[in-house]
């Protein structure tokens with residue numbers, strides 16, 4: 001349980017409501033900033049102001065999935081106020097307090113490093129990334145349905161990358177009856193894809209496989225769907241790029257060729273905020289119990 005722990009939540013979207021619910025269930029004192037326009041009560045949490053004392057007394061600071069941007073701005077969809085994580089806030093955290101977020105900006109990383117504050121990036125964890133790949137794959141399927149006039153069943157789909165997202169997506173597309181090719185660079189991924197009944201190819205041969213596809217899903221966070229690849233694609237093809245910004249597609253060239261290419265960030269939060277929130281909440285609950293226990297033992 002988290003009895004006696006002061007946990008500060010700064011901003012966020014519907015996913016944070018699941019986090020609040022879970023942490024209050026675990027008996028933490030949850031102080032939430034940036035939820036003043038929420039029409040429903042806050043499930044046991046207390047609305048708070050981002051003053052110095054709040055940060056001084058925090059045992060943990062929880063930021064939204066995307067943390068802060070590069071000037072410290074924190075997204076808070078349930079508030080009209082502009083919310084910022086200032087250097088002065090981090091400076092006032094006690095040494096045992098950690099900052100938890102989905103993924104951190106350089107701004108946040110540098111601030112935490114400067115003041116010796118632990119920073120936990122949930123999306124870097126394998127378990128969270130694998131759970132998150134489920135709503136991500138469903139979101140990718142939703143986009144494919146919205147932007148094509150054919151069924152996924154029977155379509156020629158190519159998935160690039162066989163990491164946590166690519167694997168789940170390829171499996172989902174195959175289960176829906178698509179003919180799925182998957183582009184990989186490792187021999188063991190090639191073998192696994194073959195075992196799964198997918199049609200693997202090496203990424204160096206991507207240009208060959210671009211010629212006859214309906215759907216191209218990219219999960220590789222580097223420029224991979226280049227102009228040279230797009231030039232080989234049929235005009236009916238749709239590219240759905242899931243990789244983090246700026247994606248791995250030459251969007252300028254795709255537009256020039258009249259090929260629909262979409263960057264699709266943050267799908268879990270869009271298609272399934274409740275599930276995405278639960279994924280974060282469950283992981284946070286476990287981590288906080290462990291981290292606060294270890295922190296108490298050290299003190």
Ligand code: NAP
Pocket residue numbers: 129132133136161162163164165166185186203219220221222241242243244264265266267268
């Ligand atoms: P991951 O498990 O690390 O998988 C990344 C894949 O890309 C791996 O197969 C990796 O190959 C491959 N790769 C990386 N760099 C490469 C390069 N230079 N050349 C060839 N292949 C390369 O990551 P993930 O969790 O699946 O996430 C993939 C991307 O999707 C990330 O950018 C992540 O932020 C993003 N994402 C987006 C959403 C969304 O809603 N759009 C949701 C979740 C994640 P190896 O295994 O051989 O290294």
